[in-house]
Amino acid sequence: MIIGTAKETYRADEALLTTRPQQVWMAVLLAGLAVLPFTFNAYWTYLACLVLINVIAATGLNVLTGFTGLVSLGHAAFMAIGAYTVAWLERDIGTPLLLNLLAGGLLAAGIGVIVGLPSLRVKGLYLAIATIAASFILHFVFVEWTAVTGGSAGISLQPGTVFGVALVDYTQLYWLIMPICVLMVTGAANLFRNRIGRAFIAIRDRDISAEVLGIPILRYKLMSFALASFYAGVAGGLWAYFFRVVTPESFPLLTSIFLLAAVIVGGMGTILGGVIGALFMTLVPELLRFGVELLGPVIPNAGLILSPVRTIVFGALIVGFLVFEPQGLTEIVQRIRRFFRLWPFRT
Amino acid sequence: MTTVSRRNLLQLMGATALSAGVLGGSALQVRAEAGELVIGGSLPLTGVFAFAGIAIERGIQDYIKIVNDAGGIAGRQVRLAYEDTGYKPDTSVAVFNKLTSQNDLNLYYGDSTAFAKTIAPELQRGGKILMGGASFASELNDPEAYPNLFMAGPDYSEMISILMEYIAAEKPGAKVVLVNSDSEFGRDPIESSRKKAADLGLEIAAEIITPPTAVDVSTEVLKLRRARPDYVIFHGYILAPLPEFMSQAKQMGLDTKFMGTFWSMDSSIWADVGETADGFMGVMPYRYYYDDEPAPMLDTIRQMRPEYQATGYTQGMITAMVLLESARRVIEAGQEMTAPALKAAMNTITDFDTGGLIGVPISIPGNSIPVGRVYQYSAAEQKMLPVSDWIKVGG
Numbered sequence: 001m002i003i004g005t006a007k008e009t010y011r012a013d014e015a016l017l018t019t020r021p022q023q024v025w026m027a028v029l030l031a032g033l034a035v036l037p038f039t040f041n042a043y044w045t046y047l048a049c050l051v052l053i054n055v056i057a058a059t060g061l062n063v064l065t066g067f068t069g070l071v072s073l074g075h076a077a078f079m080a081i082g083a084y085t086v087a088w089l090e091r092d093i094g095t096p097l098l099l100n101l102l103a104g105g106l107l108a109a110g111i112g113v114i115v116g117l118p119s120l121r122v123k124g125l126y127l128a129i130a131t132i133a134a135s136f137i138l139h140f141v142f143v144e145w146t147a148v149t150g151g152s153a154g155i156s157l158q159p160g161t162v163f164g165v166a167l168v169d170y171t172q173l174y175w176l177i178m179p180i181c182v183l184m185v186t187g188a189a190n191l192f193r194n195r196i197g198r199a200f201i202a203i204r205d206r207d208i209s210a211e212v213l214g215i216p217i218l219r220y221k222l223m224s225f226a227l228a229s230f231y232a233g234v235a236g237g238l239w240a241y242f243f244r245v246v247t248p249e250s251f252p253l254l255t256s257i258f259l260l261a262a263v264i265v266g267g268m269g270t271i272l273g274g275v276i277g278a279l280f281m282t283l284v285p286e287l288l289r290f291g292v293e294l295l296g297p298v299i300p301n302a303g304l305i306l307s308p309v310r311t312i313v314f315g316a317l318i319v320g321f322l323v324f325e326p327q328g329l330t331e332i333v334q335r336i337r338r339f340f341r342l343w344p345f346r347t
Numbered sequence: 348m349t350t351v352s353r354r355n356l357l358q359l360m361g362a363t364a365l366s367a368g369v370l371g372g373s374a375l376q377v378r379a380e381a382g383e384l385v386i387g388g389s390l391p392l393t394g395v396f397a398f399a400g401i402a403i404e405r406g407i408q409d410y411i412k413i414v415n416d417a418g419g420i421a422g423r424q425v426r427l428a429y430e431d432t433g434y435k436p437d438t439s440v441a442v443f444n445k446l447t448s449q450n451d452l453n454l455y456y457g458d459s460t461a462f463a464k465t466i467a468p469e470l471q472r473g474g475k476i477l478m479g480g481a482s483f484a485s486e487l488n489d490p491e492a493y494p495n496l497f498m499a500g501p502d503y504s505e506m507i508s509i510l511m512e513y514i515a516a517e518k519p520g521a522k523v524v525l526v527n528s529d530s531e532f533g534r535d536p537i538e539s540s541r542k543k544a545a546d547l548g549l550e551i552a553a554e555i556i557t558p559p560t561a562v563d564v565s566t567e568v569l570k571l572r573r574a575r576p577d578y579v580i581f582h583g584y585i586l587a588p589l590p591e592f593m594s595q596a597k598q599m600g601l602d603t604k605f606m607g608t609f610w611s612m613d614s615s616i617w618a619d620v621g622e623t624a625d626g627f628m629g630v631m632p633y634r635y636y637y638d639d640e641p642a643p644m645l646d647t648i649r650q651m652r653p654e655y656q657a658t659g660y661t662q663g664m665i666t667a668m669v670l671l672e673s674a675r676r677v678i679e680a681g682q683e684m685t686a687p688a689l690k691a692a693m694n695t696i697t698d699f700d701t702g703g704l705i706g707v708p709i710s711i712p713g714n715s716i717p718v719g720r721v722y723q724y725s726a727a728e729q730k731m732l733p734v735s736d737w738i739k740v741g742g
Contacts, residue, residue: 043444050437143529152534153486156464168472170444243440245464249531250436286441289430304404307392307431 014193016186021340033178037171045170047286052174052181053238054278058262059188059271060231065260066268067197068224069204070119074131076255077138078229081108082236083246087155088148090240097160097167097241101180104237105230111138112229113222120218135253142248154247157240167241177238184231189271191227200224204269265321267328276329285314384420384674386411386667387446387476388429388456389439396434398585399481399610399659400458404429406663407456409651410671420671421678429456436461443469452476453684454670456663460484460531463496470495470686477673477689479666481659483609485535488714495686497693499666500632501717501740503532504539506608507580508740509630509719511540514578515547521577522552524603526567526592528559533583540580552576561588568595571603581607586616594623604628606721613658614731617724625726628734632719633661633704635731642703661704668704669711672696707737717741 007013017023037045061075082104089100118130142149149155159166160176167173191197199220202210211217240246258281266277291313292306299305325331386407391400404427411425419425428450432439439462446452457463457480464487470476471494479497487493488502501509514521525540527533537554544551552574555567571579571592579596581589584607593605607629614635617624634642636649636656648656648664676692677684698708709716718739722731 041448043441043448046441046444050441143534152531154464154531159468168468243437243465244468245461247461247464247531249461285438286445289445303429303431304392304401308397310431311393311433 016189016193021337030182033182036178037174042170045174047283049170049174049177049242051279051282052177053235053242054259054262054282055275056181056184056238057232057235058259058266058274058278059185060228060235061259062263062266062268062271062274063188063191063200063231064224064228066263066270066273067192067204068200068221069123069207070116070221070224071124071128071260072131072225072228073128073253073256073260074115074135074138075228075232075259076251076253077135078108078112078232079236079239079255080138080142080246080248080251081111081229082233083240083250084142084149084155084236085233086237086240087157087246090157090160091155097162097176100160101234101237104240105233108233108236109226109230112225112232115229116222116225119221119225132253132256135256139248149248152248154245154250157244157246159244160241173242176241180234180238184234185271185275188231188274192271196220196223201269261318265318265328267330270328270330272333273328273330276333280329284317285310288313382423384423384425384454384671385450385452386425386427386454386456386670387443387450387452388427389432389442389446389458389462390429390456391434391458391481392431394432394434396458396481398657399662400431400434402657402659403456403481403663403666405652405656406660406665407667409648409660410664410667412651413647414671420675423678425671428452432458432462434458436465440465447473447476453686453689454478454674456480456666456670457482460487463487463493467493467496474686475684477670477686477693479670481662483715484532485539490690490713493714494690497669497690497711497714499662499669499716500609501630501719502715503582503608504536504543505715505717505740506630506632506719507536507540507582508543509738510578510580510606510608510628510721511543511547511549512738512740513721513735515549518577520548520550522550522574524553524555524571524574524576524579525551526555526557526579526581528561528583529556530559530583533559536582557588559583562591564588564591565595568592568599571596571601572599575601576603579603579605581605581611585610586620589627590620590623593627597623606630609658609662612722612731614724614729615655615657617726618729622726624724627724628721629731630719631658631722631731632716633658633665634706635722636661637730638733640703640706642706644702644704647702665701665704665716668701669693669696669716672699705737707739713741715741 005019017026036048057079064070064072085104085107086100089095089103115131115134119127122130143152159168162176167176199215202215203217203220207217262277262281263274265280267273288310292302292310295306296302321329390404391397407427411427414420415424428446430442432442436459439458443466453475455476455478457478460482463480463482470478476495478495479499483498483500483502485502485504487496523544527537541551553570555570557564557567596603605627612629612631617627634645673689673693676695677688682688693711697710700708707718709718718737720733720737721735723734725732
């Protein structure tokens with residue numbers, strides 16, 4: 001219970017941002033996102049775009065795994081569906097960019113429902129294996145359905161266009177990716193203020209009890225799969241516009257593991273967790289690169305010698321956070337918030 | 348006694364990661380010295396392709412040292428600015444963006460087909476950089492679609508063509524089985540191989556696709572027994588599952604000859620396989636470190652590095668050689684260092700002497716150097732020995 005934030009209406013009580021500091025920090029974040037491309041060079045803008053795409057995908061997986069308790073290792077395959085849909089529509093049909101992204105998300109959601117069917121009978125590791133199997137089937141389709149997917153060579157795209165402007169550099173792409181990311185993360189946050197989100201959480205906590213309470217398990221589990229896949233499909237579509245080439249090897253199993261790790265490291269079952277997890281998993285390897293660079297003057301050929309060390313340090317950081325902060329990085333944020341909530345009366 | 352709490356440890360971990368980034372960020376401004384020529388590199392120093400990336404880095408660095416010791420390129424010193432990619436395309440792109448923001452780059456080494464395809468539009472848009480790399484993908488050997496790229500050897504289709512030219516000369520009408528890995532790399536030359544075989548009157552007795560890291564290949568070997576081919580051409584692998592194929596085929600009494608392409612042809616990877624490796628053949632665009640034919644550049648390499656250098660080393664060195672020769676021609680012509688100028692200069696390279704690293708003078712009319720030679724592994728000597736002359740293919 002947060003002191004000093006008495007609410008007089010239900011509406012105020014259910015608001016996404018309930019305290020003044022939350023509103024201020026959100027404003028700072030949005031202002032930061034708005035000025036980012038004007039202050040960052042191409043490298044950092046590229047990384048920002050990559051982070052935002054991963055945030056969308058991780059948020060989708062968080063809805064499924066973190067909030068509904070359904071483990072999936074096939075999330076990358078849904079990204080691939082979105083990417084291929086966008087690439088095919090862009091190359092062969094020429095439909096508008098935003099429609100392509102929506103189509104990518106919807107097709108991924110539709111296939112997500114089919115892939116989610118086993119979730120009615122199996123859970124945990126069994127479901128993870130079922131989703132991996134589905135991703136293998138999809139990989140086979142991507143390789144063999146040459147007329148649509150371009151086979152092993154994949155599809156190369158022309159730059160996407162919005163209102164006649166071709167999105168060729170990272171700054172232009174940022175202005176496409178960032179608003180979509182903000183919209184989708186806000187959508188996910190809102191989801192848990194209504195019946196659907198609460199039903200997901202009830203299923204995660206105890207599905208039998210949820211059913212006794214009148215929650216139709218079938219509908220909500222499939223809905224969760226559809227939503228998560230929609231997020232993955234849109235993220236994949238943005239990925240296609242970002243990298244402009246989609247091949248069957250663009251979304252390997254490792255990408256699914258990367259996203260699951262992002263959700264776990266960030267904090268399962270919190271929207272902030274998916275965001276922080278994607279940020280951590282994408283940026284930390286790059287930040288460690290600068291650590292190697294710093295040692296360049298001291299160690300000759302540091303890039304060659306220390307690159308494996310960088311990988312080890314990244315792995316150790318993940319293990320360290322899992323061991324010492326099992327609730328995820330978001331718990332650190334919560335602790336900081338609690339600290340300042342009472343500051344300076346208690347430290 | 349001092350104890351470290353969970354919170355302290357987390358703070359320490361976070362601070363370490365952050366400070367590495369923030370302090371490192373200040374080191375971003377690594378600017379090229381005046382007049383310096385910088386080759387950028389997205390190199391796989393970790394991950395599945397690290398064995399090649401480390402050798403490639405060494406090859407490029409050694410060639411740069413040779414060039415700098417000789418006074419540089421038109422008086423300009425050369426430097427390699429590179430970072431590890433882990434052989435992941437998105438990381439390779441990040442490295443590209445980082446290096447281009449830190450250095451004024453006109454020359455680049457890319458680590459994979461996926462990276463080359465991904466960065467190609469950016470290269471065209473920027474119009475500044477000529478890029479070579481580790482990929483020999485046939486798709487990239489298209490100057491129209493990929494005007495800023497080249498490869499320091501024949502593309503994969505041309506490699507198979509070289510092998511088939513050799514087979515057709517050795518045994519006209521021979522039966523050939525193609526074994527390819529189920530990857531973009533592996534599937535690359537299948538279509539062109541069929542066409543080349545038909546042109547040369549060779550019979551494709553079977554086509555086998557396996558997972559890239561297949562272990563149990565007994566079912567596939569049974570297909571070989573049914574087909575009884577004279578030659579099997581593997582593509583899309585480094586080593587596994589080639590030894591398993593060869594060992595089981597020998598046990599079944601097949602006298603088939605087994606062949607591979609560039610990335611399967613380093614003799615050091617076959618050294619541990621033992622007797623099974625004996626007789627393995629394949630295409631190699633370069634001379635091996637230990638070749639005893641006259642090659643002044645090999646003599647120089649052997650003086651610099653007394654121990655064996657892998658084929659990736661030579662590949663890196665020849666890529667650097669082509670990049671810097673193109674740069675030299677642009678500078679000497681008094682032109683601005685742009686990608687079209689560099690590419691045009693590269694395409695003027697005719698009958699160029701690589702110091703014997705490639706056994707014949709080379710020309711680069713398009714995006715590849717379509718020449719190679721067939722070598723055969725001798726388990727007794729633990730060496731690849733030449734069994735053909737240099738074979739030129741393509742236009």
